[in-house]
């Protein structure tokens with residue numbers, strides 16, 4: 001049995017003049033997987049994703065998306081684009097067109113488009129259906145980008161910071177949409193600065209810094225998160241007490257015996273993904 | 286065949302969208318569509334002299350303006366809006382879809398056709414109603430008019446697409462393109478009687494299609510006898526067709542080879 005990879009990257013390098021933006025990335029994303037790329041500003045996320053989308057040319061290395069080299073010219077590329085969906089990091093186009101005009105026009109480009117009305121509901125733009133893009137708020141504009149990314153029923157969806165500007169509720173319904181797409185068997189590669197988003201959605205997370213992948217893992221195990229010391233805190237002598245321990249269970253049992261029952265305001269927590277991430281990036285500085 | 290049909294279908298859909306976007310931008314409507322009409326009123330009102338028996342300068346000017354209109358709706362409009370679309374990400378987004386570049390070109394060409402028809406109609410209307418432009422009565426003249434418009438706007442369109450790689454940014458595009466058009470109009474005998482221009486200017490203008498297009502339009506709208514007043518003593522329609530066709534072919538090759546989806 002072989003695992004099919006939707007995305008395969010080997011030794012990817014991208015130089016802008018003397019600046020090496022991507023410095024030897026290896027990456028495999030399985031079909032049906034949600035993969036999140038994390039990394040500080042300027043780490044090389046957009047550069048990597050746009051090479052996968054066929055917008056930029058690699059300086060060296062191998063790239064395959066759906067078994068196709070995105071840098072290929074000609075009509076083969078067009079057929080391939082039928083199978084991918086793209087949400088770019090920032091856009092300002094189509095300002096004079098309404099939401100419905102833009103989405104239904106783009107639906108024409110694809111062989112098997114998603115239902116236009118359904119997409120409008122999925123991204124939550126029903127109330128703004130006749131508004132011009134220039135009249136949308138930042139988060140609404142972003143939802144339009146997401147709509148245009150999924151309108152072609154892509155097999156792979158690339159999302160470069162898709163939820164920038166989303167309010168918490170919109171973010172949650174976006175997560176719902178991504179889960180629906182996953183359930184439909186789509187492969188999703190997203191970049192984000194929201195660690196909770198990566199934790200919620202991603203099957204695996206890759207952390208990239210200075211053009212290099214420093215670690216790939218599940219949100220649960222990244223940076224040794226599952227084995228990192230846990231914090232146990234409780235209220236005693238009118239003060240919040242905190243200790244770090246590798247074995248929180250034993251600690252809680254000990255406290256339970258000491259208090260002879262209820263431990264006041266007991267809390268046990270593992271470091272969240274954000275804390276792990278910041279520690280990883282911090283150590284590199 | 287299926288592929289061709291699809292390319293055409295998307296191209297037609299794009300032209301509808303393009304027209305919608307065009308009409309929603311007030312500046313572009315005024316600048317591209319009405320500017321030639323405004324110029325017509327200014328020049329036609331100020332310069333009323335007779336330049337030859339039975340020919341006023343305003344008639345001469347209207348013929349030139351109709352030719353310039355093709356440059357406005359094609360070359361100027363495209364060479365300004367395509368860099369803007371490159372900057373605002375329209376082209377980048379399109380590049381990420383299965384839409385073919387031919388559909389994009391077809392959309393643009395059809396947009397230019399719509400605009401060209403509207404503009405030419407406006408100029409013919411005001412020219413004949415306000416400035417005594419004689420609309421030709423012979424079928425052969427209308428035929429000449431038709432091929433001049435078709436060939437001229439095709440040429441203007443491909444040159445506009447080809448030239449769209451020159452402006453560094455969308456915001457600067459108008460500053461690069463407009464002066465070229467205005468200078469070409471001066472040199473080509475739109476604002477002045479061509480034969481009254483210095484010789485070097487005439488020769489320089491003869492390299493470019495606009496001079497030939499204006500001369501061709503004069504052959505349609507001015508009395509036949511006026512031909513003797515032209516540089517060659519006749520209308521030179523064959524040469525006109527040749528020069529414009531060469532530019533059309535060169536422009537087409539260049540447009541296809543050099544078209545850029547993004548700035549990098």
Ligand SMILES: Nc1ncnc2c1ncn2[C@@H]1O[C@H](COP(=O)(O)OP(=O)(O)OP(=O)(O)O)[C@@H](O)[C@H]1O
Pocket residue numbers: 016019021039040041042043044045046047048089549
């Ligand atoms: N077109 C370009 N020309 C020159 N340098 C570039 C270009 N695009 C990106 N860079 C540089 O490459 C590096 C990586 O940029 P990239 O946009 O990939 O980062 P990113 O991880 O997406 O950052 P962010 O989180 O801010 O979006 C940066 O140092 C950036 O300045």
Ligand SMILES: [Mg+2]
Pocket residue numbers: 045046047089160
């Ligand atoms: Mg980025």
